[in-house]
Amino acid sequence: MSSDSPSLRAIISELESLTTESMLVDRADLDTLATRDLVDAMNLEDARVPAAVAAAGDDIARAVDGIADRLRRGGRLIYLGAGTAGRVGVLDASECPPTFGTSPDLVVGLVAGGPGAIQTAVEGAEDDPDGSAADFDRLAVGPMDVVVGISASGRTPYVTGALDRARARGALAISVAANADSVISRHADVAIETVVGPEFVSGSTRLKAGTAQKLVLNMLSTLSMIKLGKTYHGVMVDLQATNEKLHARSVRTVATITGCDYATAADALTAVGGGVKPAILTILTGMPPADTTAALDDAQGILRVAIGKAQAR
Known part of the structure; x- marks a missing residue:
């Protein structure tokens, strides 16, 4: 992609509008701080995450009710995302069988680029809006299922395409983003936005955004299981x-x-x-x-x- 191409300029402009990609204006001195001061500074940023999750409480509750209803009627919960977002989904899905006695196919985690992307980054996979098609066919995703698309930026094409595909198949589509008014929110039946603000290290969304995703997914699975009598x-x-x-x-x-x-x-x-x-x-x-x-x-x-x-x- 040329450095002056319209598509590159459009992506840069889009990134500039995301709070997760902005810089902490008072943290330009990170590389000069003592280690103990770095610990305090990072912990201070992490402490902002629970409030961002709490602010999305109404939407999280709507999502839990929708998930519990579909699972009660024989559906499945399917998480998907690229990079950290996908890995967080796989983690939550893998913990459900030992914790709640569920079948391994009740809660499923998908990652852009396939299972290999869990350990090794497959960066280009997130740009493919059709990347979930084969998995959806293999899983026979249908009206009783819930698909949760996770994206820190809220603009990942892999997630946007998957949410559209889920709705076309009659599944309940839920989005989880770390930016307000995100693109994926417009492709979901229930939109959860945890606006965590700039990352401690600018653009490193495995940090506060990833923590918020883990907290939200903890709620989606755990509270749904509570409602199912687990x-x-x-x-x-x-x-x-x-x-x-x-x-x-x-x-x-x-x-x-x-x-x-x-x-x-x-x-x-x-x-x-x-x-x-x-x-x-x-x-x-x-x-x-x-x-x-x-x-x-x-x-x-x-x-x-x-x-x-x-x-x-």
Whole structure:
């Protein structure tokens, strides 16, 4: 691309309008500061992120309600983005199975450039608006699904194209950007904008913008799972005990919620095949372990409802 080409000038002009690309006017001295002063200065900037996320609270709530509704009806949550934004999505998706006992295909993370771009930057991939087409076909994205497009700048063509493709297929399209009035917001059903301002190192959107993305995605997945009954009394009750630590956490969870001792909790877990929810249900209600699965299914997986129905009998 020529240095004086119209397209280059247009991109530069667009970048100049983004707060994430602007410079901190009082931080021109970064390279002269002592290390401890650098720590304080960077931490001060990071402390601005939660307020930016809080300001988008209404839109985050709308997104959570939309996600929970689609997941309840058999849909999936699909994150996508380029670079850091895509990697944050993959991270959140990969944590859902061990945390909430979900199938690995319920929450999916896609990165522009494919799986290899998770570890190695594939910079040009973000410029392709059709980059998600093959993944959408492979996943058979449809009306029950939710697609969350993540872009710090809010102008990434890969994300814009994916959101358009999602809406064309009837999926709920949600955008997450770090700039106000972003391009991707205009291509989404629900637009989340966390305006974090200039980065500590100008243009390095893996910093405040990336932190804001992580906080937002924490909310989207966690709060949706709470609404689906994946927690009880603020505790994970659908976790998968795939290692010793998680098995110990399962025993402790059952004991803490029911008030029983650890031996009783461990025995109940064994009797129901390892599930925290059925173990709690059988201890609190006296329900035979063999009946817990049907009882939870009847309560749509919500432990509080299952306990209430059993105690009302």
